[in-house]
Amino acid sequence: MEQLKRVPTFVIAPSRGGLSIRLKELWEYRELLYFLIWRDVKVRYKQTVLGAAWAIFQPLFTMAVFTLFFDRLAKVGSDGLPYPLFSLAALVPWTFFATGLTQSTNSLVGSANLIKKVYFPRGIIPAAAVLAWLVDLGLALLMFFGALAFYEWSPGFALAILPLAVTWICLVAFGTGLWLSALNVEYRDVKFVAPFLVQIWMFVSPVIYPASRVTQALAKRGLPEWLYGLNPMAGVIEAFRYALLGTTACQASFFVAGAVVTALLLLSGIAYFKRMERTFADVV
Amino acid sequence: MNGLAIRAEHLSKTFPLAERNEFKTLRDVLIGMATFSFLRPRPEPEMVTALVDVSFEIGTGEVVGIIGRNGAGKSTLLKILSRITDPTTGRAEVHGRVGSLLEVGTGFHPELSGRENIFLNGAILGMRRAEILRKFDEIVAFAEVERFIDTPVKHYSSGMYLRLAFAVAAHMDPEILLVDEVLAVGDASFQRKCLNKMQDVGKEGRTVIFVSHNMPAITRLCPRTILLDGGKVLSDGPSHEVVTSYLKSGVGLRASREWSAEDAPGDETARLLAVRVRTEEGVAREAVDIRKPVGIEMEYQVIRGGTVLAPRFHFFNEEGTYLFVSIDVDPQWRGKPKPAGKYRSTAWIPGNLLAEGSVVVGVALWAADPAKVHFNERDAVAFHVVDSLEGGSARGDYAGPVPGPIRPLLKWETRAIE
Numbered sequence: 001m002e003q004l005k006r007v008p009t010f011v012i013a014p015s016r017g018g019l020s021i022r023l024k025e026l027w028e029y030r031e032l033l034y035f036l037i038w039r040d041v042k043v044r045y046k047q048t049v050l051g052a053a054w055a056i057f058q059p060l061f062t063m064a065v066f067t068l069f070f071d072r073l074a075k076v077g078s079d080g081l082p083y084p085l086f087s088l089a090a091l092v093p094w095t096f097f098a099t100g101l102t103q104s105t106n107s108l109v110g111s112a113n114l115i116k117k118v119y120f121p122r123g124i125i126p127a128a129a130v131l132a133w134l135v136d137l138g139l140a141l142l143m144f145f146g147a148l149a150f151y152e153w154s155p156g157f158a159l160a161i162l163p164l165a166v167t168w169i170c171l172v173a174f175g176t177g178l179w180l181s182a183l184n185v186e187y188r189d190v191k192f193v194a195p196f197l198v199q200i201w202m203f204v205s206p207v208i209y210p211a212s213r214v215t216q217a218l219a220k221r222g223l224p225e226w227l228y229g230l231n232p233m234a235g236v237i238e239a240f241r242y243a244l245l246g247t248t249a250c251q252a253s254f255f256v257a258g259a260v261v262t263a264l265l266l267l268s269g270i271a272y273f274k275r276m277e278r279t280f281a282d283v284v
Numbered sequence: 285m286n287g288l289a290i291r292a293e294h295l296s297k298t299f300p301l302a303e304r305n306e307f308k309t310l311r312d313v314l315i316g317m318a319t320f321s322f323l324r325p326r327p328e329p330e331m332v333t334a335l336v337d338v339s340f341e342i343g344t345g346e347v348v349g350i351i352g353r354n355g356a357g358k359s360t361l362l363k364i365l366s367r368i369t370d371p372t373t374g375r376a377e378v379h380g381r382v383g384s385l386l387e388v389g390t391g392f393h394p395e396l397s398g399r400e401n402i403f404l405n406g407a408i409l410g411m412r413r414a415e416i417l418r419k420f421d422e423i424v425a426f427a428e429v430e431r432f433i434d435t436p437v438k439h440y441s442s443g444m445y446l447r448l449a450f451a452v453a454a455h456m457d458p459e460i461l462l463v464d465e466v467l468a469v470g471d472a473s474f475q476r477k478c479l480n481k482m483q484d485v486g487k488e489g490r491t492v493i494f495v496s497h498n499m500p501a502i503t504r505l506c507p508r509t510i511l512l513d514g515g516k517v518l519s520d521g522p523s524h525e526v527v528t529s530y531l532k533s534g535v536g537l538r539a540s541r542e543w544s545a546e547d548a549p550g551d552e553t554a555r556l557l558a559v560r561v562r563t564e565e566g567v568a569r570e571a572v573d574i575r576k577p578v579g580i581e582m583e584y585q586v587i588r589g590g591t592v593l594a595p596r597f598h599f600f601n602e603e604g605t606y607l608f609v610s611i612d613v614d615p616q617w618r619g620k621p622k623p624a625g626k627y628r629s630t631a632w633i634p635g636n637l638l639a640e641g642s643v644v645v646g647v648a649l650w651a652a653d654p655a656k657v658h659f660n661e662r663d664a665v666a667f668h669v670v671d672s673l674e675g676g677s678a679r680g681d682y683a684g685p686v687p688g689p690i691r692p693l694l695k696w697e698t699r700a701i702e
Binding site: 008032039042046113118119120183187189190278 | 308310363368376377391403
């Protein structure tokens, strides 16, 4: 009988923001998240001639330039690792972070049509914009394993924490994406700020140089190592280096600081997003 | 009726008037901070009130129409009920999954194939993958796009695109369906199909809210209608009563209008009394056959005689495109001053000239010497040009969408020359 079907009830009222993210509802919309990711991936690979190759060339080419300028000429050091491997282990996750972040910044404005016409938890949009690049990250990682074989290097059991590192980078990208995408609805020039932010962020993260350079400089001034860890991407990059190369020069406190900041970033992002969410359809 | 589907209590919505292409920028905020402008009082943003204290109850299985002129708050109400935007105050209780057909084709991606778009669009509308799989064949058949299902939709004709989009939306199984003016899409036969589908949905015991300007469709599909005006519920009751009072009130555009002596537009020289859209048989009606001539007549009182007066009509289509202007060229009165009295001027638009759709007519009375506009009533009346597809129109045997603001029936000659 039709009448026996359980009918969901909901109440519409002015929203109050806050941290309630209605996990049950997010779960109900998991298929939409999946389809949006699937759409982004599919369209991207349909439209670009290079397709998958692009995901590999970008970090590979950057690595070559970095090796020439920062290793051969500037001699920034690499904690005793081959510099190409050392920088590639950071460039693979960084490329994912940079593209994911810029894409998610513009994601809400880019989906104005959807937002004005259909209801769904809005957070799905910036989430899909980040997660759609996981496919590229996967391809880049495969390329990295090729490079490992070339240098006859093995990360050993440390590789087991790779899923953890991937989760972490997604959380940082999503947390920042929540902030920037909602800000971009309010202030339309945020999308121009995002690439600049990404660039600055790369310089303050141990992508080009080893984290040990910074932590040692801190130690010289009697400052604790975790201070550098407050940049969550510093922790993320070092976590990737550990997972992919099997070594890290950083202490646990460095990673804990990063994890705490990530949690704060995520929670504040959700709170801000929730507060702005109710007016998206009116202003986007 | 067995229970409540929607209970809306004192819903109100105001939002800041968005000036087009003028968004706030971070740069301005930073400059503002640097120059301490936040210490100065800021001008209050202009607010638009879209809904004021709207309350109603809709029972499970009811099919309710919502009418009102543009800007009456119809779309805002649907947006609130479908949770796209929040009310400013008030609350609503909704019992059941809500599906909205606010605009079909939402989230269609031109690069993806018809098949892929069905799944994507279905997910956006809140359908489960399993549900889409189950209904896939039905959707494709309804849209009549079997042959092109694996072609990217960017290669679809606009008709195919709309049919596919509507088909996906029409196959949702929500307990409550919100429909906004979708029937304005597609060709006549597809529109008929959509109306039938909506009728079926209503019969299945689902709750339907149907927003439209199409009064015949409203009275046919919905036993009950809510009339909104200026964001308020003006009346709520049996459709034929609400629709009749709406048409009589002059709130909406209609085929005939009359003015009382007090509020007749005009000046001390002449005043407008009535405007009517009529057929050759003499009846005023909203829907006119595309093949038949339509007469637009104006009645006016010349109070002070002795002026050469030129009545004129201005024609616009529903998108606001200026179609043409027609000036009274009746030789009997050309260049001759009219004595005081009542006059009726009629202009005849030949059949097979206007395209299908709504035509809005403005009425003016103009004098050359001294040059003066005595009255100019924009949006005085409106009518709908309808092609019944029985033949005899410029469509020939083609039933698809025909673009263009006019659709003259031209004389064609084709001869075999070799």
